[in-house]
Amino acid sequence: MMVVDGASGKVVGDIANLPGVHGAALVTSAGHGFTTNSGDQTVTMFDLKTLAVLRQIKVGPGLDGIMYDEPDDKIILTNHSRPIGTLTAIDPKTGDIVATVELEDTAPEGAAADGEGRIFVNNETRNTIQVIDAKTWKVTASWPLAPCDGPTGIAYDKASNRIFSGCSKTSVVVDAATGKVVASIPNGTRVDAMGWDPGRKLMFIPNGGEGTVTVVHQDSPDKYSVVATVTTTPGAKTIAVDPVTHNAYVFQPQRGPAPAPAADAPPPAPGRGRGPQGPIVAAWFVVIKGAGPNP
DSSP, rough: EEEETTTTOEEEEEEOOTEEEEOOOOETTEEEEEETTTTTTTTEEETTOOOEEEEEEEEOOOOEEEEETTTEEEEEEEEEEESSSSEEEEEETTTTEEEEEEEESSSSSEEEOSSSSSSEEEETTTTTEEETTTTTEEEEEEEOOTTTTTTTOOOETTTTTTEEOOSSEEEEEEEETTOOEEEEEEOOOOOOOOOOETTTTTTEEEEEETTTTEEEEEEEETTEEEEEEEEEOTTTOOOEETTOOEEEEEEEEEEEOOOOOOOOOOOOOSSOOOOOOOOOEEEEEEEEEEOSOOO
């Protein structure tokens, strides 16, 4: 994993030996960072100042999403485990696993917390949000997200008590008090994250299929307007937003041509996966500047 200076865009360090790394979460109060590594089914805990690895935490298969739930002081993992997806909670100071919750889908994606003891998890296959009580570690509700298809990225706005779910073609806004979908937003495809700037009330939806980011303004809790479609780079589908500078950051590797298949290799199954990929030849760190009322 590369560590990049946000002001200059320069790489300041690397953390090696993270097989199949998917995501990272930072806990500045504890001085620790965490990554999910699907390749060896571990979470790496590292020192934020030195980047030295402190602990390898064995979790299990399907490691994918990760976030820091600051109000409850827990690292939250959402795992594509089998036979059912799970949520795992980790103590950010010690790295100890403190809870595991079974979910209703094999493909749980992003998670967000409301600061009132509830955690919201997008389920990509079932098109639902599940609500988890962070005190009892029990599921308390499951909310359908139609017209959303394939919810992945998620964010929560405390001021309006609204949840934002990033979905393919149509993202949705959910009233966190009732679980009802109150607004839908047109966007692109291959969404895998959601960015939210509470200071400017801007939502950032990265569309990997089109290589763009849909920027949406919250006009009121139940009304939203697209204010920009920013070109980034093809395939870029994850995003992070700095609430201080109001900059949004998108990262994407660039690959060379895929190797030719062996002469006796069977043809790929239609509609399965993305096929063979070429070697990474470059990587792009794209900054959407936050100056002005709109990006």
